[in-house]
Amino acid sequence: MKVYNTLTKKIEPFVPNHGKEVKLYTCGPTVYDYAHIGNLRTYIFEDVLEKSLNYLGYSVIRTMNITDVGHLANDSDDGEDKMLKGALREKKSVYEIADFYTNAFFEDCKKLNIKRPQYVSKASDHIDDYIHMIEKLLQDGYAYQANGNVYFDVSKMPDYYKLSGKNPDDLKVAVRDDVEHDTFKRNPADFGLWFTNSKFNNQAMKWDSPWGVGYPGWHIECSNIAIHFLGEYLDIHCGGVDNIFPHHSNEIAQSEAYLGHKWCNYWMHGEYLNDETGKMSKSKGEFLTLSLLIKKGYDPLSYRYFCLESHYRKQLAFSYESLDRAVSSYQSLKNKVKHMMNEVTGEVDENLFHDYQQKFKDALSDDLNTANALTVLYEVLKHDMNNKTKLALIEDFDQVLSLSLLKVEEIDDDLKQQVLELIAERTEAKKEKNFARADEIREILKNMGIQIKDTREGTTFEKIS
Ligand code: AMP
Ligand code: ZN
DSSP, X not given: OEEEEXXXXXXXXXXXXXXXXXXEEEOOOBTTSOOOHHHHHHHHHHHHHHHHHHHTTOEEEEEEEEBOSSOBTTSSTTSOBHHXXXXXXXXXXXXXXXXXXXXXXXXXXXXXXXXXXXEEEEGGGOHHHHHHHHHHHHHTTSEEEETTEEEEOGGXXXXXXXXXXXXXXXXXXXXXXXXXXXXXXXXXXXXXXXXXXXXXXXXXXXXXXXXXXXXXXXXXXXXXXXXXXXXXXXXXXXXXXXXXIIIIHHHHHHHHHHHSSOOEEEEEEEOOEEEXXXXXXXXXXXXXOHHHHHHTTOOHHHHHHHHHTSOTTSOEEOOHHHHHHHHHHHHHHHHHHHHHHHSOOSOOOHHHHHHHHHHHHHHHHBTOOHHHHHHHHHHHHHSOSOHXXXXXHHHHHHHHHOOOTTOOXXXXXXXXXXXXXXXXHHHHHHHTTOHHHHHHHHHHHHHTTEEEEEETTEEEEEEOO
16 A cells, blocks of 8 residues: 655555554544534545555554543634633533534544544543653653743754644744744744643633643643554554644654654645635634535435545535535436346356456555545446446445445435425425425435426425435
């Protein structure tokens, strides 16, 4: 397998530390609100990575954190506390907010066929680990105390900028513009490891520590959770490109200072999902959640398909038009498979099976080229091999694609009720000559994979995927 490594800025052969065993760490969500579909693009990429590694014969141990404490809104130490912001907005405690949105996140993942990592751990469950790491960093001179807080001194790490490729002088200029710059730091890029003197007086999550009652910085959690579950040597660390700086750069600095050796060999980053104004984010434009797409009638798996059509290292522009194109491709793909399942003929042709399996592997081994992997799937569909072989290959590929290609959708009672209500509303809208709404409902039903037909006896419907 070859992957693009952000650390070396090159596509490199992937060689794990221990034979075929891969230790994979992926940064998890900050649970103060729903994930938007941009966040979910990153988790789809990481899911495809884990499943591709399995498909290619590696065994993967994967860990993910849940950020329920310490993450500030602009990634620098001067931002707003995201969790506190969520709690104030919803008049709940930070613990309630964290639980609610953690569940919501895993619900979204389930709907997108994203597998839950083997180890998932909350940042607030590792306070002792952080205290231990910070004590050692202070002892060895990598960290210092100032104004009641403990900071990491980035000047002690000569290769601090190796991951980001950033220029420290540019950063100085950027920081000078920041009116809230923390004057107690020795260097502008230094970052907080432990805060006792925070500007958030009402911070709810606080713990005792050798430096007073306080709470950890954001970056320290990932280093510790990774080391706690995966040990001192990590094979791959992932996140979105916005994590490269400062988050992952800080993770490397503190982990390598603490461990005294190189920590992680491969850093892989997923590119942004953009809206018409740029990077999709929670604070601007329409807040696009998976639930919103479902409400509009979209099958979550058509969003997964939409993501798989493009390479994880390319920015992807979201629009309803482009999603609609993915919906029709996905529905027609599912339809083809469904028809094939009605006519299963012959025996599996082992030679063809292995040839196409190899092509599929080649696509994944090429830095996770999911678009080419889908092309291999379409080649199988077009080929004149028997349906038994085709279905065996589809089932095999779906271990990675996870598009539920062989799942025949039954119309369950809930769906039927929802469809009947929409059809009744459409009939009413037509009576009132509100054709715009009637068309909108036809569109919603289409997105749900329901095709309607107006007959003299009334409107009938069938599930088309
Ligand atoms: P957060 O919950 O804000 O910590 O973000 C969770 C993950 O989503 C991180 O790995 C981010 O890098 C990633 N992310 C944030 N915005 C986007 C976006 N517009 N497109 C893709 N990934 C994103
Ligand atoms: Zn992280």
